[in-house]
Amino acid sequence: MKLSVIIPVYNEAAYLRRCLNSLRASLNNEGVEVIVIDDGSTDNSLEICQDFAKSLISVNNFRIIEYKYNYGVSFARNAGITSATGDFVTFLDADDEMAPDGITNMIKALYTFNLMDVIQFNHYRMENGTARIVPKYSARQGFYEFDNLPPKWAPVWNKAYNRTFLNSYGIRFPLGQQFDEDRQFNLACLKRTGGIRCVETTGIIKHFDNKESLCHTFDRKKATDALEALAGLLKEENQPEFDRLIIECLLMHLNSQRFRKVLGAEHDE
Numbered sequence: 217m218k219l220s221v222i223i224p225v226y227n228e229a230a231y232l233r234r235c236l237n238s239l240r241a242s243l244n245n246e247g248v249e250v251i252v253i254d255d256g257s258t259d260n261s262l263e264i265c266q267d268f269a270k271s272l273i274s275v276n277n278f279r280i281i282e283y284k285y286n287y288g289v290s291f292a293r294n295a296g297i298t299s300a301t302g303d304f305v306t307f308l309d310a311d312d313e314m315a316p317d318g319i320t321n322m323i324k325a326l327y328t329f330n331l332m333d334v335i336q337f338n339h340y341r342m343e344n345g346t347a348r349i350v351p352k353y354s355a356r357q358g359f360y361e362f363d364n365l366p367p368k369w370a371p372v373w374n375k376a377y378n379r380t381f382l383n384s385y386g387i388r389f390p391l392g393q394q395f396d397e398d399r400q401f402n403l404a405c406l407k408r409t410g411g412i413r414c415v416e417t418t419g420i421i422k423h424f425d426n427k428e429s430l431c432h433t434f435d436r437k438k439a440t441d442a443l444e445a446l447a448g449l450l451k452e453e454n455q456p457e458f459d460r461l462i463i464e465c466l467l468m469h470l471n472s473q474r475f476r477k478v479l480g481a482e483h484d485e
Contacts, residue, residue, distance in 0.1 A: 217326050218247050219319070219376065220305045222296030224289045226255040228310035229264060231426060236268045238313035238421075247323055249277040251296045256286035261310075290389035290397050293372075297382060303330070304376040306419070311426040312373065314419070315340055315347070321417035322376055333381040333409040334402070336366060337419035339374050347421045354416070361411040362457040369412060370399040374419055377405065393445055395438035399465065400445055407458055436478045443469060 221239065225232065242248050254262045265280050272278060281295060297305055304326050308314060315321075321337065329335055338354045340347040355366035368374055381387075387404045389397050406412070446469075449462050469475045 217304075217323060217330065218249065218302040219323055219326060220296070220300035220302030220379070221248065221250045221308050221314075221319075222293060222300065222305055223250065223252045223308050223310055224255055224292035224296070225252055225257060225261050225265065225310045226286055226289070226292070227257050227259045227261060228426075229257075229259045229261050231311040231423070232261055232264045233268075235308065235310050235313050236265070238315075239308075239319070240272075242314065242319040243272060243274075243278055245319065245323075246277065248319060249279070249300070249302055251279050251281065251299055253281045253292040253295050254283065255288070255292040256283050288391065288394065290391050290393060294388045294391075297379070297388065300379055302379060304335075305379050305382070306376045307372045308420060309373055312423050313421045315421050317417070318419045318421075321415075322419055325415045325417065326376060329413050329415070332413040333378045334405050334412045335376045336369070336412050336414045337374050337376070338416055339368075339419055340421045342421055342423045342425075349418065355414040357414055357416045359411050359413050362406065362461050365461075366412060366414050370396075370402055372398045372401055373422070375402075375412075381405075381409065390445060393441050395434065396442035396445065396469075399442075400449075403449065403458075403462070403465075406461070407454065434474055434478060439469070439475050439478050443475075 223235065239250055243250060252265050254265060262282060269275050269278055269280065281299060293307060306322065325335055325337070336355065338349060341350050341353065353367050360366045385408050387401065390400050393400065443466065446462055446466050450459060
């Protein structure tokens with residue numbers, strides 16, 4: 217069983233060493249490959265990746281894919297999927313890090329649930345300098361379907377995906393969408409596989425110190441693109457349960473303070 221860890225990078229010099237160093241010990245495992253996609257960085261992110269590669273005893277399972285222009289995180293992740301050779305792929309953001317037991321937990325789960333298409337792991341959240349599990353974001357082990365999806369089902373950074381499954385259905389991230397692209401990817405998976413297998417062990421340490429990340433630079437275009445993408449799914453031929461899930465996502469966004477603020481729906485009482 218082999219796991220491909222895909223890391224999209226765009227001007228992440230401030231956090232990248234932390235991310236890469238969290239994978240150093242795992243690169244001794246032949247069942248792991250790490251693929252870094254430098255998406256046209258203009259800082260020294262590429263040099264950091266190259267220096268990291270030089271520091272490894274063996275680079276057989278560490279690869280850098282370089283693009284001269286910035287095409288976006290969806291493009292970078294898609295390039296990683298295409299280049300991957302693992303049975304499963306997982307996505308690690310360059311401003312996060314793999315938990316010390318993350319790779320071990322993932323590979324163990326992949327052997328146990330190797331027939332599953334999507335496997336979700338719990339995660340640590342770095343808050344006030346301490347990495348801890350937050351119960352409201354965690355899920356108990358089990359298979360979750362449309363009407364009972366686990367907390368944090370929409371992100372991709374807490375999951376591993378069967379690569380054959382992704383390729384069989386041509387599931388990729390939507391190009392040009394800069395917010396909620398994870399949700400679109402997981403909805404495409406759910407439409408075909410019907411649910412998510414959750415395990416209680418942890419994968420990554422999620423950080424929130426990057427103020428330039430896409431989730432911290434939310435604007436009207438990102439909001440409207442996300443809503444239009446979800447509305448577009450309703451035009452397709454779907455199952456009633458799937459349509460209800462999409463509507464729930466739309467209502468969640470429209471009722472959220474973040475969306476209401478950028479769409480001008482908030483007003484003083």
